[in-house]
Amino acid sequence: MDITPGGSSGGDVASLLGVGPGRRADQLFYSVALVAGLFVLAILGLIAASTTHEAWPAFRSQGLSFVTSSTWIPAEGKFGALAFIYGTVLSSLLALLLAVPVSLGIALYANEAAPSRIRRPIIYVLDLLAAIPSVVYGLWGVIVLAPFLGPNVYSPINDAVGGWPVIGWFLNGSSGRSFMTAGIILAIMITPIVTSLSREVIATVPRAQREAAYAMGATRWEMIRLAVLPWGRGGIVGAIMLGLGRAMGETIAVALVIGSQAGQVTTHLFEAGDSMAAVIVNQFGEASGNHRAALVGLGVVLFVVTIIVNVSARSIVARFDRRAQGV
Amino acid sequence: MRSSLKSLALLVAVLAVFGVVAAACGGSTSDSDAKPDSTYDYASLSGTLNGSGATFPKAFYEEAIAGFAGVAKGVTVNYNGTGSGQGKKDLAAGTSDWAGTDSLVADADKATFKGPFLYFPTVAAPITVSFNLSGVKSLNLSAATLARIFTGSVTTWNDPAIAADNAGVTLPSTKITVAVRSDGSGTTSNFSKFLAAAAPEAFTLTAGDTVAWPSAQSAKGNAGVAQIVKATNGAIGYVDLSDAVASGLAFASIGNKDGKFVQPTLEGASAALAGATINADLTYSALNAAGADSYPITAGTYIIVYSSISNPTQASAIRGWINYVLTEGQTIAPEVDFAPLPTALRDKAIAQIASIQG
Amino acid sequence: MSDLFVSTESGELLLRDTTKRSRRIRNRLALIWMVGSVLVAVVPLALVIGYVVIKGVGQLTPDWFTKDLPAVTRRAGGGMGPAIVGTLLITAVAAAMAVPLGVLGAIYLHEYGGRGRLGRLIRFMADVMTGVPSIVMGLFVYTVWTIAHGLSAFGGALALACLMLPIIIRTTEEMLRLVPDELRQASYALGNRKWRTIVTVVLPAAFGGITSGVMLAIARAAGETAPLVFTIGAARNLNLSIFNGPTTALSVQIFGNAQTPFEAAQARAWGAALTLVALVFILTILARVVAARVARRHNA
Numbered sequence: 001m002d003i004t005p006g007g008s009s010g011g012d013v014a015s016l017l018g019v020g021p022g023r024r025a026d027q028l029f030y031s032v033a034l035v036a037g038l039f040v041l042a043i044l045g046l047i048a049a050s051t052t053h054e055a056w057p058a059f060r061s062q063g064l065s066f067v068t069s070s071t072w073i074p075a076e077g078k079f080g081a082l083a084f085i086y087g088t089v090l091s092s093l094l095a096l097l098l099a100v101p102v103s104l105g106i107a108l109y110a111n112e113a114a115p116s117r118i119r120r121p122i123i124y125v126l127d128l129l130a131a132i133p134s135v136v137y138g139l140w141g142v143i144v145l146a147p148f149l150g151p152n153v154y155s156p157i158n159d160a161v162g163g164w165p166v167i168g169w170f171l172n173g174s175s176g177r178s179f180m181t182a183g184i185i186l187a188i189m190i191t192p193i194v195t196s197l198s199r200e201v202i203a204t205v206p207r208a209q210r211e212a213a214y215a216m217g218a219t220r221w222e223m224i225r226l227a228v229l230p231w232g233r234g235g236i237v238g239a240i241m242l243g244l245g246r247a248m249g250e251t252i253a254v255a256l257v258i259g260s261q262a263g264q265v266t267t268h269l270f271e272a273g274d275s276m277a278a279v280i281v282n283q284f285g286e287a288s289g290n291h292r293a294a295l296v297g298l299g300v301v302l303f304v305v306t307i308i309v310n311v312s313a314r315s316i317v318a319r320f321d322r323r324a325q326g327v
Numbered sequence: 328m329r330s331s332l333k334s335l336a337l338l339v340a341v342l343a344v345f346g347v348v349a350a351a352c353g354g355s356t357s358d359s360d361a362k363p364d365s366t367y368d369y370a371s372l373s374g375t376l377n378g379s380g381a382t383f384p385k386a387f388y389e390e391a392i393a394g395f396a397g398v399a400k401g402v403t404v405n406y407n408g409t410g411s412g413q414g415k416k417d418l419a420a421g422t423s424d425w426a427g428t429d430s431l432v433a434d435a436d437k438a439t440f441k442g443p444f445l446y447f448p449t450v451a452a453p454i455t456v457s458f459n460l461s462g463v464k465s466l467n468l469s470a471a472t473l474a475r476i477f478t479g480s481v482t483t484w485n486d487p488a489i490a491a492d493n494a495g496v497t498l499p500s501t502k503i504t505v506a507v508r509s510d511g512s513g514t515t516s517n518f519s520k521f522l523a524a525a526a527p528e529a530f531t532l533t534a535g536d537t538v539a540w541p542s543a544q545s546a547k548g549n550a551g552v553a554q555i556v557k558a559t560n561g562a563i564g565y566v567d568l569s570d571a572v573a574s575g576l577a578f579a580s581i582g583n584k585d586g587k588f589v590q591p592t593l594e595g596a597s598a599a600l601a602g603a604t605i606n607a608d609l610t611y612s613a614l615n616a617a618g619a620d621s622y623p624i625t626a627g628t629y630i631i632v633y634s635s636i637s638n639p640t641q642a643s644a645i646r647g648w649i650n651y652v653l654t655e656g657q658t659i660a661p662e663v664d665f666a667p668l669p670t671a672l673r674d675k676a677i678a679q680i681a682s683i684q685g
Numbered sequence: 686m687s688d689l690f691v692s693t694e695s696g697e698l699l700l701r702d703t704t705k706r707s708r709r710i711r712n713r714l715a716l717i718w719m720v721g722s723v724l725v726a727v728v729p730l731a732l733v734i735g736y737v738v739i740k741g742v743g744q745l746t747p748d749w750f751t752k753d754l755p756a757v758t759r760r761a762g763g764g765m766g767p768a769i770v771g772t773l774l775i776t777a778v779a780a781a782m783a784v785p786l787g788v789l790g791a792i793y794l795h796e797y798g799g800r801g802r803l804g805r806l807i808r809f810m811a812d813v814m815t816g817v818p819s820i821v822m823g824l825f826v827y828t829v830w831t832i833a834h835g836l837s838a839f840g841g842a843l844a845l846a847c848l849m850l851p852i853i854i855r856t857t858e859e860m861l862r863l864v865p866d867e868l869r870q871a872s873y874a875l876g877n878r879k880w881r882t883i884v885t886v887v888l889p890a891a892f893g894g895i896t897s898g899v900m901l902a903i904a905r906a907a908g909e910t911a912p913l914v915f916t917i918g919a920a921r922n923l924n925l926s927i928f929n930g931p932t933t934a935l936s937v938q939i940f941g942n943a944q945t946p947f948e949a950a951q952a953r954a955w956g957a958a959l960t961l962v963a964l965v966f967i968l969t970i971l972a973r974v975v976a977a978r979v980a981r982r983h984n985a
């Protein structure tokens with residue numbers, strides 16, 4: 001038995017006290033802690049099992065058309081979720097497009113360029129942004145942002161460039177409640193996460209790298225480009241993917257501003273659509289039978305997709321961590 | 328810093344305790360001045376009646392609940408606006424005591440109920456076709472044009488079909504945004520049934536509580552549809568009169584069976600009700616009614632309850648509530664833009680109350 | 686890069702920036718991008734909080750906290766008492782379930798599991814669980830609890846507890862890691878068993894940090910809507926029962942009222958938003974204050 005009292009397993013020393021009055025208490029405590037830890041596995045397993053079981057009738061009756069067809073007509077028993085999967089992906093990608101430049105800019109500013117007096121207020125502002133519940137963002141989005149954007153931003157853009165090739169494929173439509181508005185709200189919501197994770201990554205860049213760049217006469221931007229970004233690339237990608245996972249799972253804010261229009265598989269960003277999570281929360285209340293199973297099925301698809309994104313993100317970040325520690 | 332944190336925490340705790348105590352003692356105030364029906368003993372009733380269902384009559388039921396609370400202090404009535412579809416399901420499952428619905432129970436679903444049930448017509452109202460179009464204050468729409476708009480064949484406001492109904496009016500080229508219901512709705516059922524009856528060649532979809540509208544934004548409840556129309560220039564949607572008036576929307580005049588364009592008013596609704604055939608179970612349809620003054624999209628709504636209720640106190644409470652709706656309620660109805668029932672129908676409904684056993 | 690040169694005017698030795706102009710421009714543009722990003726982030730925060738405060742503050746009368754929800758939803762009147770109590774009650778029950786489980790789970794991970802296979806698996810799964818969308822938690826609880834037991838505050842609390850659990854496990858484990866091993870060894874040297882060491886030495890030492898993490902998890906849970914929508918139902922009157930009957934919460938009220946066109950209902954939504962944001966901010970700021978005090982004590 002290892003006697004060295006090192007790290008977190010210092011209990012080896014204590015368990016040298018092989019006999020004695022407190023031994024059963026020790027074992028009991030260990031068991032309780034173990035069970036608590038196993039709860040995580042149990043709950044996760046139960047989530048996967050119960051939702052898949054509930055959704056199975058829908059998967060069986062629809063087969064592959066559940067994810068390849070965009071015809072969702074509950075009254076006729078047709079459940080094709082393609083348009084909703086598309087809406088989730090589109091609004092999340094838009095969110096990334098808007099949030100990543102801003103988040104990176106804030107992270108770099110806070111770590112590299114900001115005077116130390118401004119650094120802490122910036123972090124507070126981000127904390128506050130992260131603390132606002134998503135339903136409040138949704139409320140602001142549906143009452144303030146969407147009615148403003150439709151006539152004042154989307155319509156003029158649509159009138160100006162909607163007919164042009166390529167750019168007109170995207171900047172088309174005029175609805176305040178649309179993929180774009182959902183993307184904007186999501187961008188506001190994921191900025192704090194991407195920023196704080198990027199900041200952690202950027203902070204681990206060794207000073208030696210920075211000083212080497214300066215020693216060669218680099219400007220601050222060149223130092224960032226040559227020393228910080230290449231070093232932190234993996235971690236930043238991981239941070240971005242975590243933001244993507246969060247955006248895909250967001251329900252309430254998107255449900256309020258995306259317009260709830262079925263069947264929309266379109267590149268027109270200013271048109272209304274729907275997302276998986278929004279469909280679930282809007283239709284679940286009065287669904288039954290196969291309709292309910294199909295909605296739980298949407299939840300399963302969402303669950304699987306967000307887990308894949310999150311696990312990939314964490315493995316990228318972990319690989320970056322190992323490299324950063326010189327392993 | 329520590330002491331100010333402590334006093335902040337103390338303030339929050341005091342507020343919380345105060346809130347819990349006061350809320351337990353308090354209750355909602357009734358601000359209705361309805362005259363009590365002096366011949367009915369409301370005061371002796373007691374119990375809780377949970378209801379759910381259609382949002383079409385929700386504004387009326389809420390007023391009636393508030394008024395009823397004034398005369399029947401022992402009864403609490405709740406109503407959750409979840410849509411006609413969910414209302415019928417809740418009653419069938421036994422999780423509610425009464426259901427509000429604008430559409431009848433489908434034959435296939437009758438077996439899911441725990442026993443026989445009764446329809447009580449309560450009020451009727453026009454389903455408005457509300458629109459929001461800058462520069463256009465009034466609009467005529469024939470049933471065929473309306474069907475084409477909602478099936479997606481007509482996509483811009485200056486389409487020739489709309490122009491044909493509105494001679495002399497300049498219509499902008501704005502894109503039409505169609506607003507419909509996302510939940511199972513009796514309003515949808517009545518609106519789509521009207522289109523199917525009045526414009527069968529143009530309306531190619533299947534009528535019912537849910538319709539597969541091809542390209543429309545959707546929302547929950549009549550209020551949700553009203554919200555889309557109110558917030559979007561170029562929007563058009565079907566909303567019950569009460570919610571449309573409360574939202575300040577503009578209504579289109581719809582071409583009725585006699586070829587006249589009629590505004591959605593209570594008079595138009597009453598004219599449509601006057602000629603409707605009443606079935607034995609007190610259901611009726613006032614859609615696409617004949618008569619020059621009839622508003623063609625007039626819908627009635629019902630309260631459904633089981634005809635046999637196990638708990639006698641509960642049964643009395645239900646009888647009292649329905650009686651209130653059919654007596655005082657009828658005077659309250661026009662105040663919130665609902666048409667009271669024609670006298671003959673109302674008397675038949677009051678007579679049916681005695682059939683609630685328990 | 687700069688070098689010395691002789692000024693032609695005064696004859697003094699001066700430093701001059703000899704960096705090429707294009708590089709300087711790019712550097713300046715990058716700075717503009719970075720500062721601009723900060724402003725772009727501040728603007729929506731200011732707008733959202735501004736609207737919430739301005740539109741919501743008029744609702745906060747004493748009636749707001751005590752009265753039941755109004756019978757007629759499109760008219761002003763009544764209050765949000767049942768929703769405020771509902772939010773507090775459901776979040777408290779969720780915390781009562783998630784905090785002990787989370788802290789014990791973190792204790793297992795750090796004090797016993799370490800780098801073993803089971804420990805790594807649990808840690809990995811806890812990370813995965815933080816990414817599960819809250820609506821999936823709501824569907825899960827609906828499937829295993831609400832269908833069998835009906836709508837109740839407890840169902841909502843279960844869903845929120847599932848959301849809070851992984852957050853509490855991770856933050857608690859971080860805090861346990863910060864407790865220096867010397868403390869543990871000193872306790873063993875005095876003859877304490879492991880469980881006593883954990884309970885009487887490690888936990889008190891990590892207490893501030895754990896509290897901070899728990900408060901952040903509670904703040905996050907209090908603002909959640911999706912897990913509550915199908916599990917707690919809707920109620921107009923106060924319902925203090927945890928297991929019986931539907932209830933309501935601030936977040937669900939905001940969601941419902943945001944989907945109506947009526948001024949009075951929307952005003953109630955703004956007021957509820959202000960109440961909820963105030964609650965969440967208070968918890969977040971308290972958590973930060975506690976964390977700062979812990980950090981100060983560590984560095985002192």
